[in-house]
Amino acid sequence: MSAYYDLYETPSPNGKEDKKSLHARVCSKKTYTKKEFVEHVSMFQHLPKNMVGAALDACIDELCDLLANGNIVELGELGFFSTSLKCLRETDDEKTKIRSESVQFQNVNLRISSAFRKRIKHSMVLERTHSATKKAKKEKTVTEKIRKERLALFLQQNVCINKNEYIQLSGLTRHAAIDELNKFIQQGFLRRRGMGRSTVYVQQEEVPNTNE
Known part of the structure; x- marks a missing residue:
């Protein structure tokens, strides 16, 4: 099995449009609930x-109590759990008295161990995909006519095109790209083949003029 990723534009800190760089981001397949996680562990570790x-609930309860009492907790190769605080009043003078009411819990920190990182690194197999939730890059100068010309060229080289390929080719959102494909079908430029996920679009063949 692979972990899927896609590439996203990294915003320029100065807001400039030039010298754009890309960064990789994992496309999550799903979010496991506690129930699903327990079932997963039970199945693959052969445990009731x-x-x-019950063990997971007990670990969470004890971890909460130990952290609330100001301890640092190590959970094997996973790493170290600790807590952080925040002051509600700002001061740069150590002599200024800050009462306990002004100091509050802020967050729980997890410092992952190097051994745990290495295990994930050695187990992870990455595969490129195109995220359906990624916002398409806006191209102000690209008109429907230009997109249609790009589509015609693509079909000359590849015969057919699917929805995800046209989303990437056009730079449109998923809904806008599908609407435009349907519009091209109504215009007689495209023809739909297949059903569901197997749907592809091909260029409509010109009907010969029998009056000539």
Whole structure:
């Protein structure tokens, strides 16, 4: 199995349009709920489901108590859990008294161990994909006519095109790209083949004029 990723534009800190760079981001397949995680551990580690669930609840309860009492907790190769605080009043003078009411819990920190990082690094197999949730890059100068010309050239080279390929080619959002494909069908420029995920679009063949 692979972890899917896509490339996204990194915004320029100065707001400039030149010298854009790309960064990779994992495209999450799903979010596991606690119930699904327990079932997953039970299945692949061959442990009773109720035992895994009870152990997980017990670990969470004890971790909360230990952190609330100002401890640092190490959980094997996972790493170290600790807490951070925040002051509600700002001061740069150590002699200024800040009462305990002005100091509050801020967050729980997790410092991942190097061994855990190495395990993920060695296990992760990356595969490029095109995220359906990624916002398409805006091209102010690209008109429908230009997109149609690009589509015609693509079809000359590849015979057919699917929805995801046209989203990338046109720079439109998913809904806008599908609407435009349907519009090209109504115009007689395209023809739809297949159904569901197997749907592709081909260029409509010109009907010969029988009056000539």
